[in-house]
Amino acid sequence: MTMDLGPHAAFIVTAYAAAIVIVAGLIVWVIADRRHLARALDELDAQGIARRSQGASKEKP
Amino acid sequence: MPVIDYANPSRFVALADRVLPWLMGATLLAFALGIWSAYLAPDDYQQGATVKIMFIHVPAAWLGTFGWVLMSAAALGTLVWRHPLADVAAKAAAPIGAAFTLMCLVTGSLWGRPMWGTYWVWDARLTSVLVLFIMYLGVIALWRTIEEPARAAKVVAVLTLVGAINIPIIKFSVDWWNTLHQPASVLRLGGSTIHPTILLPLITSLVAFTLLFLTLHLAAMRNEIMRRRVRTMLMMQADARA
Amino acid sequence: MTALAAMLVRDMRLAVRVGGGALIGVLFFLIVVTLTPFAIGPDLALLARIGPAILWLGALLANLLALDRLIAMDHEDGSLDLILMARAPLELALAAKALAHWLTTGLPLVIAAPLLGLLLNLDPAATGAVALTLLAGTPALTFIGLIGAALTVALRRGGLLLAILVLPLTIPVLIFGVAASNAAIVGPVPFGAPFSILCALTLTSLAIGPFAAAVAVRQGLD
Numbered sequence: 001m002t003m004d005l006g007p008h009a010a011f012i013v014t015a016y017a018a019a020i021v022i023v024a025g026l027i028v029w030v031i032a033d034r035r036h037l038a039r040a041l042d043e044l045d046a047q048g049i050a051r052r053s054q055g056a057s058k059e060k061p
Numbered sequence: 062m063p064v065i066d067y068a069n070p071s072r073f074v075a076l077a078d079r080v081l082p083w084l085m086g087a088t089l090l091a092f093a094l095g096i097w098s099a100y101l102a103p104d105d106y107q108q109g110a111t112v113k114i115m116f117i118h119v120p121a122a123w124l125g126t127f128g129w130v131l132m133s134a135a136a137l138g139t140l141v142w143r144h145p146l147a148d149v150a151a152k153a154a155a156p157i158g159a160a161f162t163l164m165c166l167v168t169g170s171l172w173g174r175p176m177w178g179t180y181w182v183w184d185a186r187l188t189s190v191l192v193l194f195i196m197y198l199g200v201i202a203l204w205r206t207i208e209e210p211a212r213a214a215k216v217v218a219v220l221t222l223v224g225a226i227n228i229p230i231i232k233f234s235v236d237w238w239n240t241l242h243q244p245a246s247v248l249r250l251g252g253s254t255i256h257p258t259i260l261l262p263l264i265t266s267l268v269a270f271t272l273l274f275l276t277l278h279l280a281a282m283r284n285e286i287m288r289r290r291v292r293t294m295l296m297m298q299a300d301a302r303a
Numbered sequence: 304m305t306a307l308a309a310m311l312v313r314d315m316r317l318a319v320r321v322g323g324g325a326l327i328g329v330l331f332f333l334i335v336v337t338l339t340p341f342a343i344g345p346d347l348a349l350l351a352r353i354g355p356a357i358l359w360l361g362a363l364l365a366n367l368l369a370l371d372r373l374i375a376m377d378h379e380d381g382s383l384d385l386i387l388m389a390r391a392p393l394e395l396a397l398a399a400k401a402l403a404h405w406l407t408t409g410l411p412l413v414i415a416a417p418l419l420g421l422l423l424n425l426d427p428a429a430t431g432a433v434a435l436t437l438l439a440g441t442p443a444l445t446f447i448g449l450i451g452a453a454l455t456v457a458l459r460r461g462g463l464l465l466a467i468l469v470l471p472l473t474i475p476v477l478i479f480g481v482a483a484s485n486a487a488i489v490g491p492v493p494f495g496a497p498f499s500i501l502c503a504l505t506l507t508s509l510a511i512g513p514f515a516a517a518v519a520v521r522q523g524l525d
Contacts, residue, residue, distance in 0.1 A: 007175075044294045202467060222515075
């Protein structure tokens with residue numbers, strides 16, 4: 001960073017780094033989970049498991 | 062289309078597919094604004110540049126408590142109205158709320174070391190936020206331990222509502238007890254006590270992080286619906302083979 | 304009312320039988336109190352100062368031990384279904400069970416505390432204060448634990464999860480129990496203030512515990 005963060009720069013940088021890591025972790029989790037589930041759904045669809053149709057769908061909550 | 066129609070998971074997924082790109086865009090825009098205004102924010106008279114940690118610590122704290130409030134509302138939806146998507150909303154919110162609570166604890170600790178001279182102190186606010194984090198982990202553990210999603214949802218709902226007592230304790234702890242943590246300075250009667258040059262980046266940051274939470278939550282809800290479909294289909298497959 | 308009295312007596316009888324957990328709690332309490340000087344060192348002055356805290360922690364953990372049997376045992380042998388079908392409301396049945404648990408687990412801890420206080424070099428005033436706060440606070444521990452037991456009723460090895468769920472909720476009881484004990488010993492805060500809050504916590508848990516537990520049991524068994 002080109003700005004002067006003062007004598008406690010290390011703490012500020014570490015805090016922002018921690019925030020970035022945590023947020024990135026959340027984003028990665030959501031995306032990876034979706035990919036994994038989409039693949040599972042595709043595989044099951046390919047095997048011909050019929051899902052109950054949309055209109056009459058009463059998904060178990 | 063009346064709101065109740067979105068109680069249907071398939072319709073909800075369709076809605077989520079449409080809304081998410083916009084939410085993501087809004088989040089990115091808000092963050093761009095937030096980072097730019099945080100960069101330009103002046104140093105605090107007493108704290109110097111470390112005041113910039115506030116721009117991530119305060120939103121994290123807000124979202125940690127907001128997450129539990131969201132889960133509590135969903136818990137009511139599950140127990141009282143048996144709304145089908147309430148379970149999904151509750152389960153999706155737990156890891157996200159836990160992550161932001163962790164961020165609050167970590168950034169707060171790193172802010173406390175230069176400012177107060179210590180990484181941790183057992184005052185009312187820090188302790189109640191730590192307890193909140195532990196309760197989040199308990200909820201996540203409970204979700205994973207009970208196999209059937211519908212039953213898990215109801216049991217977790219009870220735990221969530223019992224644990225909700227911690228939320229007002231967190232909010233008002235700095236008022237009720239003499240603590241090292243500073244008292245409320247944003248949302249209080251009589252207006253904020255923070256100077257606009259720092260308040261504005263803070264508000265921007267709050268908005269940006271909240272949009273991020275909503276984006277992640279919506280995407281996670283969509284994932285959870287997909288997860289339940291996979292489970293149902295696997296069960297049907299097992300039945301067919303049996 | 305006779306039905307609930309019967310429930311109370313039944314639970315108490317089961318608890319004091321071999322494997323019931325009543326006196327095991329006291330034994331665990333003794334072990335915890337014995338272990339602390341090994342960890343902290345035998346400095347008597349130090350032990351006297353933190354004595355109330357050690358006694359409270361020991362009581363808290365000992366109380367936790369018998370909790371996972373509280374409802375799960377009935378679930379395993381089918382009695383829980385009978386209780387659900389009975390005329391007496393589930394809330395009262397659970398309250399009776401919790402009362403039985405306190406009488407057989409909590410109360411022995413309160414009685415044992417003064418004796419263990421001797422091991423920690425507590426003077427009579429301190430010992431009395433700790434015993435009184437434990438008397439007022441252990442019902443809260445039991446009734447809050449009741450909620451945790453209800454949440455984990457259908458889980459096979461829910462014991463550890465039960466502890467994780469219950470302990471955060473018992474933190475206020477611990478805080479005020481120790482605060483009241485210390486207030487009686489060192490002051491300057493008068494004993495009455497934290498003690499009344501402790502009593503309030505107990506009364507609240509007596510009121511809320513059975514209801515929350517009943518909801519959890521019903522939902523957990525669906």
